[in-house]
Amino acid sequence: MVDNSRNIRFAKVALKDQGFKVKKSWQMSRNGKNALTKDPAYNAVNPNHFIPMIDEERYGDRSDAFDKIISATHKHFWDPNDKKYLDYDQPFDTENEHIVDPGIFCLELSVPNIANKLDEKQKIKLNNESFRFVLSQILHGEQGALSLSASLCHVLKDPGAQEYAANQTREEARHVTGFTKYIQARWGKPYKVGPTLGRVLENIVSSDVVYKKIVGMQMLIEGLAMGAFAMAHEDTRDPLLQTLLKYVMSDEAFHHKFGKIWADRTIPKLSKSEHNKVEDWAETLFVDLLFNLINPWEKKEIYQSVGLDHKFVMKEMFAYIDESEVVKQEMKKTNNIFRVLVKTLLKAHIITDRTKATYAEFVDMEELNNEDDTVAGQELADEGVRRLSIINAGKKVA
Ligand SMILES: [Fe+2]
Ligand SMILES: [Fe+2]
Structure with a gap:
């Protein structure tokens, strides 16, 4: 008979040892990099160690903060592959029709020196390709949101927060x-990611720091997306896109709530230096993202496709923006996209007098301060949920 007692003893010592090491790294992760955790619902573990995740004490230690948004998911279920919800065979003549009103997503067409160089068909091409560029960036952003929420499942320790993150991952996937x-x-295929958005997404998705992930994705990228979706919904002439945006927004409004719950439970408890860290992170990302949408360098390929030189476009655009009230008004409308995310940060008390000036250049901070904290596009999102509950109840098809 083989005596296993030595092996068993050895295994027990090894396990104990491993447990010690794991516990130590878990502590390090909680007290070190993720030190901004102020609510147990956002406790984090080191994603490189799985053992803390199967700690038997962990399962029962579940916050109910996200239960409402988790169970609401069935109400706004939709399937992009099911014609009951969306029919991608609906035609649209992208060569001869503007897919969105010209101007908002293609400011270049408001500049006479640029527009006068183009015939009607080229104008439509520049406008539609610019919008394809915006939608491509949105698609990359959605992939970022998918990967980020999946990564939250590896970091968040609370089973309720984890279930929420898994659920968001599923929604981002659709x-x-x-x-x-x-x-x-x-159009066949998307444009590649712009360098700025690519860098921002790389930064927040690969970070193990919970506040960087949540502020970056749930508050900034989601806020930016809600603004862009609301604007595109208003301006598009394509009914298929309108329906798609409405469904997406009905999911996004819940993701926005997750960020808000985090902020409500975290921001008031931060020390001055911790608050500064969050505020600086938000400001850095905001400035970076702003350039992604207005920097003509990122649309070089598109200008070339209609015979325009990007340096010429850039020179003309900046000169016109300086002089023209019309463009300033258009910019103001475009800034509505940023307005949503600035409002999110302001209402979450992330922006203080330290960084207020950065945002005040683009949006009227006083006006925002006096508004209630409903997110832009909430009405459309609610309409989407109502429409989806009817389809899901089998009473209607799209
Ligand atoms: Fe999304
Ligand atoms: Fe989202």
């Missing part, structure tokens, strides 16, 4: 499918 199918139906 957004990726939905936008991929839309871009395929209208």
